[in-house]
Amino acid sequence: MDNDDDDDTPQLSSHTLAALQEFYVDQQQRGGTKISEGFKQYSVGSIEEDWQLSQFWYNDETALCLANEAILAAGKGGRIACISVPSVYQKLKEQDGKDFSVCILEYDRRFSVYGEEFIFYDYNNPLNIPENLIPHSFDMVLADPPYLSEECLRKTSETIKYLTKGKILLCTGAVMEEQAAKHLGVKMCNFIPKHTRNLANEFRCYVNYDSGLDRDFSCSECT
Ligand SMILES: C[S@@+](CC[C@H](N)C(=O)[O-])C[C@H]1O[C@@H](n2cnc3c(N)ncnc32)[C@H](O)[C@@H]1O
Numbered sequence: 001m002d003n004d005d006d007d008d009t010p011q012l013s014s015h016t017l018a019a020l021q022e023f024y025v026d027q028q029q030r031g032g033t034k035i036s037e038g039f040k041q042y043s044v045g046s047i048e049e050d051w052q053l054s055q056f057w058y059n060d061e062t063a064l065c066l067a068n069e070a071i072l073a074a075g076k077g078g079r080i081a082c083i084s085v086p087s088v089y090q091k092l093k094e095q096d097g098k099d100f101s102v103c104i105l106e107y108d109r110r111f112s113v114y115g116e117e118f119i120f121y122d123y124n125n126p127l128n129i130p131e132n133l134i135p136h137s138f139d140m141v142l143a144d145p146p147y148l149s150e151e152c153l154r155k156t157s158e159t160i161k162y163l164t165k166g167k168i169l170l171c172t173g174a175v176m177e178e179q180a181a182k183h184l185g186v187k188m189c190n191f192i193p194k195h196t197r198n199l200a201n202e203f204r205c206y207v208n209y210d211s212g213l214d215r216d217f218s219c220s221e222c223t
Helices: 014-029 060-074 086-094 109-117 150-163 174-184
Strands: 078-083 100-106 118-120 138-143 164-173 203-207
Touching: 060 078, 060 086, 060 100, 060 138, 060 164, 078 086, 078 150, 086 100, 086 109, 100 109, 109 118, 138 150, 150 164, 150 174, 164 174, 174 203
Parallel strands: 078 100, 078 138, 100 118, 138 164
Antiparallel strands: 164 203
């Protein structure tokens, strides 16, 4: 691995991260986290986009389509990890009751309102995640890295490869196609993800398995 990728960002140990996580859950339970009036717990957009964090939410149909794809690919009782892709986490939670479990790895601590399923995550420290996230324990890993850069994709890929049992669904710019293939062995799908706002960059989904996003993207839920 290249040494020039290492930066001087101070890193928290997994124990410290776990303690911090506990603190945020506690804060939330004590009512320390304010949520706006009319807040629908899991609806996409209930936490507003912060462009400083490169947040661009999917529209409802895309979030639903990706959530359905994740449930199908993860299988009965499957474990799903959503890395930097909170809208899909929210859509999955709206369908709670189906047989799967899910966690959200996110840099934006506002999502700690979701309690123990929220795991603080910074792609700059891709393997600095709590010890209870066992390597290769997720049936399905989805990710939408915040930046269209080789460094961001490569580091996020480290986390994806650490967590996944095999299946990967990556959403990122069309310009990242070659890098995505190189780091994750994923191929571009026919399905085109859509956002609530029009983005300047063309966005695509990439998978490394036989996916409904490639052959059935025109189903009513996915248009
Ligand atoms: C391009 S958005 C993807 C959101 C996705 N389209 C959705 O609707 O859920 C990138 C995500 O990365 C998160 N993010 C920002 N900085 C990050 C960092 N340093 N490490 C990990 N994730 C980060 C943002 O909070 C945001 O959720």
